[in-house]
Amino acid sequence: MQQVHPRVLVSAYACGPGDEPEAAAGWAFARAAARSHRVHVITRHRFAPAVAAELERDPDLARNLTVEYLDLSERVLARKRRGSDVYWYYVLWQRALARRAAELHRATPFDVGHHVTFANDWLPCGLARVRDLPVVWGPVGGASTVPFRLSRWLGVRGTITELLRGVLTAPLRALWGDAAARRAAVVVVQNESVARRFRRARHVVVESNAALDDDLPGRARPTRPESAERPRRAVFVGRLLAWKGCRLAIEALARTPGWELHVYGEGYERPALGRLAERRAVAGRVVFHGHRPRAEVLDAIAGCDAMLFPSMHDQAGWVAAEASALGRPVVCLPLGGVPLLAGANARPAELAGDVVGQLAARLAEAATAPGTPSGRWSASRLPDVVEGLYRTAAGAVAPSGSSV
Numbered sequence: 001m002q003q004v005h006p007r008v009l010v011s012a013y014a015c016g017p018g019d020e021p022e023a024a025a026g027w028a029f030a031r032a033a034a035r036s037h038r039v040h041v042i043t044r045h046r047f048a049p050a051v052a053a054e055l056e057r058d059p060d061l062a063r064n065l066t067v068e069y070l071d072l073s074e075r076v077l078a079r080k081r082r083g084s085d086v087y088w089y090y091v092l093w094q095r096a097l098a099r100r101a102a103e104l105h106r107a108t109p110f111d112v113g114h115h116v117t118f119a120n121d122w123l124p125c126g127l128a129r130v131r132d133l134p135v136v137w138g139p140v141g142g143a144s145t146v147p148f149r150l151s152r153w154l155g156v157r158g159t160i161t162e163l164l165r166g167v168l169t170a171p172l173r174a175l176w177g178d179a180a181a182r183r184a185a186v187v188v189v190q191n192e193s194v195a196r197r198f199r200r201a202r203h204v205v206v207e208s209n210a211a212l213d214d215d216l217p218g219r220a221r222p223t224r225p226e227s228a229e230r231p232r233r234a235v236f237v238g239r240l241l242a243w244k245g246c247r248l249a250i251e252a253l254a255r256t257p258g259w260e261l262h263v264y265g266e267g268y269e270r271p272a273l274g275r276l277a278e279r280r281a282v283a284g285r286v287v288f289h290g291h292r293p294r295a296e297v298l299d300a301i302a303g304c305d306a307m308l309f310p311s312m313h314d315q316a317g318w319v320a321a322e323a324s325a326l327g328r329p330v331v332c333l334p335l336g337g338v339p340l341l342a343g344a345n346a347r348p349a350e351l352a353g354d355v356v357g358q359l360a361a362r363l364a365e366a367a368t369a370p371g372t373p374s375g376r377w378s379a380s381r382l383p384d385v386v387e388g389l390y391r392t393a394a395g396a397v398a399p400s401g402s403s404v
Helices: 021-033 045-057 059-064 085-107 148-153 155-183 192-197 246-254 270-279 294-302 318-325 338-345 355-366 379-395
Strands: 007-012 038-043 065-069 112-117 135-140 186-189 204-206 232-237 259-264 286-290 306-308 330-332 346-348
Touching: 007 021, 007 085, 021 038, 021 045, 021 065, 021 112, 021 379, 038 085, 045 059, 045 065, 059 065, 112 379, 135 155, 135 379, 148 155, 148 246, 186 192, 186 379, 192 204, 232 246, 232 294, 246 259, 246 270, 246 306, 246 355, 259 294, 270 286, 294 318, 306 318, 306 355, 318 330, 318 338, 330 338, 330 355, 338 346, 346 355
Parallel strands: 007 038, 007 112, 038 065, 112 135, 135 186, 186 204, 232 259, 232 306, 259 286, 306 330, 330 346
Antiparallel strands: none
């Protein structure tokens, strides 16, 4: 008797092989689902060349994975000029996806629908509007916020940005996020903060969208040789935005003799960070590398003594997972998804009392308490993950959803 594979419809605004984290996550989940399901992915045209090349290379994958491309009209695309335009475009794209998904589901019903990307819990989920389709929503995130007591390290622009973020996303989360959570058979969240926000959903699972290669570059790099003369090396990797916490990293470095900090990334905070390093008399111990290729960054992580990454609300910072996979301790705050992704290699500072002093102490401890390589966030875990999610969703009695 021929085996019948469950049919899965995947909504992935970004989906394709490569170094772009959101697209790589969508592709990793789609590949994992195709191991034991018939998978139909809806994504955007810009991923078509990379996807076609990969399907050509892997005929076994191509047998179970169909990718359909959906974009809005050229007239609408022409208005998408700035980075922030992605949000209104995404809302319209989800409406178009809902219509297309409903057509596909009416023609040949799917067993499960899976909304994989964007990973924002305050934006709409088109699959939630498809009648009689059990839906897995996520991994999603966004509900994590910056504690008020950390606002002094945001600066003026960072503070205004966070205030606007809260004012704008809170009502949209209540409108779209809560509706998706009520409709979904399973809600998959990026971290515990988001789990608390959607705790009233029927079934909540904490699982990051991180999907690292088993042969992650840098694994074979030798550990830096011990030397009484060389300084310990910490790395910070991320966009230089206020909430990423590089100011806190520099403040902690100023209280940790014998360490240097290598910063990889660009952003509006760069001038202010240089001035802060001068004021704290650590300019000679802080090296700004700017934006560098991923392979170079991974090599820097593999060769450091610790990652210093006090991000204030990263939902799922992949760099923490990469550092943990390479066996580097991750000095961080107990906020967002960073401690989850760092796992046993997390060295979280306490928020009570002297936060900078706590970070400095964790960094100093990392010199004598190195990390252990971890495979927790390998892409190879995902087939079992999605199998469990789809089994739970298919067995749930879900609301019928809105007709489209």
